Amino acid sequence: MVFCMNNDRREEMxxxxxxxxxxxxxxxxxxxxIRPVVLEAFRASRRRGPAVFYRWGAxxxxxxxxxxxLYWAWGRTARAPVAxxxxxxxxxxVRNFVPPAPEHVVARATRxxxxxxxxxxxxxxxxxxxxxxxxxxxxxxSPEDGGQVVRVTLPRSAMSSVGLPVNEDRWxxxxxxxxxxxxxxxxxxxxxxxxxx
Amino acid sequence: MLPEFxxxxxxxRAARGDEGAFGALYDRRQGGIYRxxxxxxxxxxxxxxxxxxxxxxxxxxxxxxxxxRGTVSAYLYGIARKLVLRxxxxxxxxxxxxxxxAIVGESGPLEGLLQSETVEAVRRAVLxxxxxxxxxxxxxxxxxxxxxxxAEAMGCPVGTVRSRLNRGRALLAERLRAAKWCxx
Numbered sequence: 001m002v003f004c005m006n007n008d009r010r011e012e013m014x015x016x017x018x019x020x021x022x023x024x025x026x027x028x029x030x031x032x033x034i035r036p037v038v039l040e041a042f043r044a045s046r047r048r049g050p051a052v053f054y055r056w057g058a059x060x061x062x063x064x065x066x067x068x069x070l071y072w073a074w075g076r077t078a079r080a081p082v083a084x085x086x087x088x089x090x091x092x093x094v095r096n097f098v099p100p101a102p103e104h105v106v107a108r109a110t111r112x113x114x115x116x117x118x119x120x121x122x123x124x125x126x127x128x129x130x131x132x133x134x135x136x137x138x139x140x141x142s143p144e145d146g147g148q149v150v151r152v153t154l155p156r157s158a159m160s161s162v163g164l165p166v167n168e169d170r171w172x173x174x175x176x177x178x179x180x181x182x183x184x185x186x187x188x189x190x191x192x193x194x195x196x197x
Numbered sequence: 198m199l200p201e202f203x204x205x206x207x208x209x210r211a212a213r214g215d216e217g218a219f220g221a222l223y224d225r226r227q228g229g230i231y232r233x234x235x236x237x238x239x240x241x242x243x244x245x246x247x248x249x250x251x252x253x254x255x256x257x258x259x260x261x262x263x264x265x266r267g268t269v270s271a272y273l274y275g276i277a278r279k280l281v282l283r284x285x286x287x288x289x290x291x292x293x294x295x296x297x298x299a300i301v302g303e304s305g306p307l308e309g310l311l312q313s314e315t316v317e318a319v320r321r322a323v324l325x326x327x328x329x330x331x332x333x334x335x336x337x338x339x340x341x342x343x344x345x346x347x348a349e350a351m352g353c354p355v356g357t358v359r360s361r362l363n364r365g366r367a368l369l370a371e372r373l374r375a376a377k378w379c380x381x
């Protein structure tokens with residue numbers, strides 16, 4: 001009777017039926033058309049190996065070149081505040097350059113501007129400067145004498161003394177200027193600076 | 198000469214570019230994978246797709262196979278299992294067995310009509326099982342895998358395989374009893 005069979009008998013019958021099913025499909029195989037497709041995929045994967053290697057190598061090389069270019073450009077940008085000051089005919093006595101400083105600062109030793117400054121973090125006002133004008137009645141300095149550049153402010157009228165045009169309405173306005181001082185403290189040259197914020 | 202190598206050795210050689218080794222591995226394992234996919238899906242078309250995709254996946258990822266994590270056979274069945282479950286998920290029609298193709302008797306030797314009908318009924322009952330129980334029955338009872346190998350292929354503990362197998366067999370018995378094929 002169907003409903004009186006115990007579990008063991010049921011398990012045995014199930015196993016028998018499954019074995020019949022297994023036997024009926026025992027010789028089933030994938031169609032022969034699949035084999036060449038699979039082997040072609042295998043060959044393609046072997047060919048692709050070196051291609052992938054070279055492709056990633058090329059990408060890595062491009063990335064390295066790009067990084068080097070950005071590093072170089074960033075370095076140039078960081079040095080730009082100094083380089084943008086169009087100094088023409090600067091006297092040889094100028095060994096150090098003093099960045100914009102308060103008016104009352106005089107003759108302060110400065111350190112070379114070697115440290116890179118990120119333009120985005122500390123914006124530096126751009127400056128336009130005239131060339132240095134030698135002051136009359138002062139002995140010229142040789143490179144061996146050395147000297148310092150100090151930032152001062154002068155009345156605009158001082159610009160006329162070196163032949164620069166001055167707006168009459170702003171005759172008494174003050175303008176930043178860099179003065180070259182010799183070791184003896186005597187001014188030898190001057191240039192006028194326009195600070196653009 | 199190649200048939201003397203184990204599956205693992207064939208995979209190693211294939212990973213070094215030996216096409217003959219890969220071909221030998223295919224010849225050795227394609228039948229089982231094909232039958233597994235056929236028993237799981239009930240469709241020749243799906244079985245062919247799964248077999249092809251499983252070996253292509255193996256070819257592309259030979260270096261990913263780690264012998265310490267299981268046998269090549271279990272690895273292959275694991276790939277095929279994922280593929281066939283994806284197909285079943287895509288086409289729920291196979292879950293209830295309504296769209297199952299008539300397979301038995303087409304390729305094998307002609308048997309008695311009653312036996313063919315019995316086998317066909319068992320096959321349909323297997324296909325009607327929920328996928329999680331079906332794969333346990335197919336792997337352990339039809340593919341004659343050990344519990345450990347089936348667990349590797351299914352990606353679950355051995356205890357889970359045992360429980361799913363027991364539950365699958367019980368469901369199978371109920372369905373066959375309802376169809377009066379098992380204990381008549």
